[in-house]
Amino acid sequence: MISPERTLTPEQRDELIRTLKTRFERNMHRHPGLDWTDVQARLEARPEKLWSLHEMERTGGEPDVVGFDSQTGEYIVYDCAPESPKGRRSLCYDHAALESRKQHKPEGSAVGMAEAMGIELLTEQEYRELQKLGAFDTKTSSWVRTPPEIRRLGGAVFCDRRYDTVWVYHNGAESYYASRGFRGSLRV
Incomplete structure (x- = not known):
C-alpha cells in the first residue's frame, strides 16, 4: 500500500506524465530504441515511482530515461538538468x-x-x-x-x-x- 503522503493527485500525475513524455521525445539521443508507450505503461503500473519522479522534477532534476535493464525489465532514470538541481x-x-x-x-x-x-x-x-x-x-x-x-x-x-x-x-x-x-x- 502506498502512503497517502506519497500519492499524487490525478492532476499532478497527468501533468508529470506530460512533462516526462515531452522531455523523452525532445531527447531521443538519451534513450535510442526505447518507446514512450512502454515507459508510460511501466510508470502507470508503479504509482510509488511516480511520486519519486515528481520529487525529482519538483526539485529541479529534469528526470529522463537513460536506459533499460533487460534483465529486470526496469527503465533507468537520471536527473538530466544541465546543472546540479x-x-x-x-x-x-x-x-x-x-x-x-x-x-x-x-x-x-x-x-x-x-x-x-x-x-x-x-x-x-x-x-x-x-x-x-x-x-x-x-x-x-x-x-x-x-x-x-x-x-x-x-x-x-x-x-x-x-x-x-x-x-x-x-x-x-x-x-x-x-x-x-x-x-x-x-x-x-
Missing part, C-alpha cells in the same frame, strides 16, 4: 556529516534527501555515463555515492565537468556549497 544544493554529504557540524549547519544532507525522495545518488560510473549524453555540471558540481572506505575517513566524493572533462574530487563530507547538489537515479 537547484532544489538540492547547499547540502552536506550525509546525516553523520550533518550531525558533526557544530555551527552553520546546512538544511540537510544529500544522502538524507535522496532517501526521503526514494532515489539513489548517482555513482561515479553512472555520473560518467550521464556525461556521455551531454555536458552537465559545467558551472556546478554534484555529490556522488562515496565508497565506504573514503567515507569512514571523513571524506566524500563529488564530480563536475570542466574543460570538456569529467573531474572527480574529494571534500570533507560535512562541507556544503551553494553550487553543489546531487543527481539521482531511479529504476522504474
